[in-house]
Amino acid sequence: MSPTAAARQIDPPANGLSSHAGIYHYDQVDRDFLKERVEQFRRQVARRLAGELTEDEFKPLRLMNGLYLQLHAYMLRIAVPYGILTSRQVRQFGRIARQYDKGFGHFTTRQNLQFNWIKLVDVPAILDLLAEVDMHAIQTSGNCIRNVTSDQFAGVASDEVVDPRHYAEVLRQWSTLHPEFSFLPRKFKIAITGSSADRAAICIHDVGLIAKRGADGTVGFEVYVGGGLGRTPFIAKKLRDFLPEDELIAYLEAVLRVYNAYGRRDNIYKARIKILVHELGIDAFRDEVEAEFARMPVAQYRLEPAILDGIRTRFASQPYEALEPISGILARARLEDQAFNRWVRTNVAVHRQPGYAIATITLKPAGGIPGDVSADQMDVIADLADRYSFGEIRVTHEQNLVLAHVRQDDLPALWKALADIGFGEANSGLITDIIACPGLDYCALANARSIPLAQRISERFADLDRQHDIGELKIKISGCINACGHHHVGHIGILGVDKKGVEAYQLTLGGSAAEAGAIGDILGPALSADETLDAIDAVVGVYLDQRQDGERFLDTLARIGHTPFKDKVYAAH
Amino acid sequence: MARVTDAPKVVTANRLQDGAVVWLTAAGDWSIRVADAQVQTDASSAEAALGIARASAARQEVVEPYAVDVVVEATGPRPLKTREWIRAAGPSIDAIPTAA
Numbered sequence: 001m002s003p004t005a006a007a008r009q010i011d012p013p014a015n016g017l018s019s020h021a022g023i024y025h026y027d028q029v030d031r032d033f034l035k036e037r038v039e040q041f042r043r044q045v046a047r048r049l050a051g052e053l054t055e056d057e058f059k060p061l062r063l064m065n066g067l068y069l070q071l072h073a074y075m076l077r078i079a080v081p082y083g084i085l086t087s088r089q090v091r092q093f094g095r096i097a098r099q100y101d102k103g104f105g106h107f108t109t110r111q112n113l114q115f116n117w118i119k120l121v122d123v124p125a126i127l128d129l130l131a132e133v134d135m136h137a138i139q140t141s142g143n144c145i146r147n148v149t150s151d152q153f154a155g156v157a158s159d160e161v162v163d164p165r166h167y168a169e170v171l172r173q174w175s176t177l178h179p180e181f182s183f184l185p186r187k188f189k190i191a192i193t194g195s196s197a198d199r200a201a202i203c204i205h206d207v208g209l210i211a212k213r214g215a216d217g218t219v220g221f222e223v224y225v226g227g228g229l230g231r232t233p234f235i236a237k238k239l240r241d242f243l244p245e246d247e248l249i250a251y252l253e254a255v256l257r258v259y260n261a262y263g264r265r266d267n268i269y270k271a272r273i274k275i276l277v278h279e280l281g282i283d284a285f286r287d288e289v290e291a292e293f294a295r296m297p298v299a300q301y302r303l304e305p306a307i308l309d310g311i312r313t314r315f316a317s318q319p320y321e322a323l324e325p326i327s328g329i330l331a332r333a334r335l336e337d338q339a340f341n342r343w344v345r346t347n348v349a350v351h352r353q354p355g356y357a358i359a360t361i362t363l364k365p366a367g368g369i370p371g372d373v374s375a376d377q378m379d380v381i382a383d384l385a386d387r388y389s390f391g392e393i394r395v396t397h398e399q400n401l402v403l404a405h406v407r408q409d410d411l412p413a414l415w416k417a418l419a420d421i422g423f424g425e426a427n428s429g430l431i432t433d434i435i436a437c438p439g440l441d442y443c444a445l446a447n448a449r450s451i452p453l454a455q456r457i458s459e460r461f462a463d464l465d466r467q468h469d470i471g472e473l474k475i476k477i478s479g480c481i482n483a484c485g486h487h488h489v490g491h492i493g494i495l496g497v498d499k500k501g502v503e504a505y506q507l508t509l510g511g512s513a514a515e516a517g518a519i520g521d522i523l524g525p526a527l528s529a530d531e532t533l534d535a536i537d538a539v540v541g542v543y544l545d546q547r548q549d550g551e552r553f554l555d556t557l558a559r560i561g562h563t564p565f566k567d568k569v570y571a572a573h
Numbered sequence: 574m575a576r577v578t579d580a581p582k583v584v585t586a587n588r589l590q591d592g593a594v595v596w597l598t599a600a601g602d603w604s605i606r607v608a609d610a611q612v613q614t615d616a617s618s619a620e621a622a623l624g625i626a627r628a629s630a631a632r633q634e635v636v637e638p639y640a641v642d643v644v645v646e647a648t649g650p651r652p653l654k655t656r657e658w659i660r661a662a663g664p665s666i667d668a669i670p671t672a673a
């Protein structure tokens with residue numbers, strides 16, 4: 001899994017159907033490694049079950065393998081590298097869900113998949129099934145570099161400057177089992193995009209990278225550092241405007257070394273790199289990084305073009321057909337069917353390839369659980385991916401899926417098939433496209449439930465006419481201050497709190513995870529779940545009353561400020 | 574309502590093998606039904622029950638035992654805290670997605 005391994009020969013994919021999916025294809029060395037790793041954990045589980053290991057001894061071992069103990073069962077978190085999956089992998093998730101969980105899985109804001117009902121005794125068998133499809137749960141927990149996340153439209157977005165997937169893969173190989181960075185002060189999350197529109201929430205990551213081109217056309221990276229949510233949220237600060245491509249790894253090593261040396265280990269709440277950057281100041285932090293960088297044998301870390309080429313060849317490309325840029329079939333279907341037209345407006349994006357489109361499958365049916373997919377639905381989605389999108393499926397940080405290479409001609413049929421499994425909702429980016437963490441229904445750290453509140457909001461605003469009238473409005477819900485549900489950056493953020501033993505919810509307005517990221521401001525005292533629903537109605541009402549032509553919710557809020565919203569929400573109190 | 578700390582208690586943990594929520598019974602073993610839990614009404618019996626539970630944890634049968642405040646109803650003990658009644662009853666939501 002080292003960058004030098006990249007030039008090895010590519011194995012034929014184990015399943016022809018997925019051969020064109022844009023994932024990095026494993027070879028025998030990768031597979032042997034995974035197998036050995038599963039065996040290692042199998043032995044550890046056996047020793048735990050035999051009573052030879054205590055929980056204190058076992059916990060760090062299971063966390064290294066993505067296994068948590070939640071309220072009702074163990075939870076297994078599976079890494080989806082930069083959010084890209086093959087249909088075969090999704091079918092395997094379905095099989096695991098049926099055989100070892102309660103028939104469903106949960107896609108998360110970190111583009112991963114979690115199973116909520118796992119038995120410890122079954123974990124080795126599950127890891128075997130994952131390894132069969134080149135997947136694992138390594139580094140999905142613990143104080144290491146976590147699964148790298150990216151733009152779900154990578155490689156196909158019309159506004160993309162540089163395809164970030166190959167760099168994401170470089171980062172994956174570099175950070176996997178990196179001995180120096182396996183025991184950092186705290187977890188470390190890297191996100192990368194190559195587009196002008198930020199769909200990867202770059203600004204809230206420990207390191208955020210924007211791949212771009214210099215004046216001479218060479219690739220480099222805008223580097224951001226110190227973003228994060230949790231109890232002390234920060235928007236990342238710019239560390240470098242243009243880091244040359246070949247220095248990517250060397251420079252990140254320098255950043256991680258500075259963090260490893262100076263990041264606090266005495267206080268878990270101050271251990272993230274955001275605190276270090278904040279306390280040192282970005283300029284002093286940059287000086288430290290540059291000094292470390294200057295001391296390093298940079299040549300040794302150079303990201304050689306040959307390594308990148310090797311990685312590129314391990315990504316299948318999609319054999320697109322030569323198509324007319326505008327599909328007559330699509331145009332007619334949009335005219336004939338208003339519901340379909342509406343779905344195209346919210347859930348379909350422009351593809352760089354003429355005649356193709358990017359389709360977002362929102363996992364947010366009215367009243368549904370954000371991000372939950374049943375095993376049967378997984379099978380159907382895998383089939384649809386094979387039929388319409390070269391066997392590839394992507395996960396978004398907004399807990400949705402994407403078919404990234406759909407012929408425009410096929411969109412009507414795709415939409416009908418999605419509607420048949422309850423995922424045809426035309427709500428991408430709208431008020432019911434809610435992010436919600438597992439909350440108190442599953443999570444041992446929660447203060448309040450997230451999912452039932454998301455469901456009630458989704459029901460209250462189910463009317464699609466109303467949703468489309470309201471337009472872009474992102475609600476994000478976390479069950480505690482850890483902020484797994486990104487509430488700080490919700491246009492409307494909802495934080496579950498414990499008010500003298502009773503669940504309550506604190507609203508924030510004006511957060512954003514897009515290009516110019518922002519942390520939302522607290523609106524006022526926490527509310528009950530019922531009051532929260534009414535408060536959201538009230539906030540939406542103020543916006544609809546006050547908005548001027550073409551203004552989105554965030555625009556109106558920026559223009560009129562918080563007071564009118566606050567007055568309305570707390571009027572009855 | 575009585576002060577939470579004065580409330581009757583039951584002892585709970587998660588079972589090692591599968592993570593299931595379990596409750597300490599009068600027989601000193603574990604049940605997955607909160608209704609089977611033995612209710613401790615004074616501090617010394619609660620401490621004794623916790624001792625039994627900790628011994629079980631030391632035998633690597635369960636993980637992280639602790640005591641939970643309850644009210645005793647006709648159907649049996651009901652944990653007071655939301656977190657604990659969700660542990661007792663399972664998620665408050667229909668866990669299986671409805672569509673398809």
Ligand code: HEM
Binds near residue numbers: 068437445483485
């Ligand atoms: C077993 C359940 C979980 C536990 C114990 C857990 C734990 C935590 C903790 C302690 C933090 C705060 C980190 C800090 O401030 O340093 C955090 C943040 C975060 N978690 Fe989770 N989490 C869980 C589930 C999830 C899920 C389901 C997701 C994805 C949907 C997720 C994604 C995130 C994100 C995006 C953040 C905030 C970004 C950051 O500052 O790191 N977590 N989590």
Ligand code: SF4
Binds near residue numbers: 440443446447479484
């Ligand atoms: S935000 Fe809190 S409640 Fe929600 S998943 Fe994270 S740790 Fe659990």
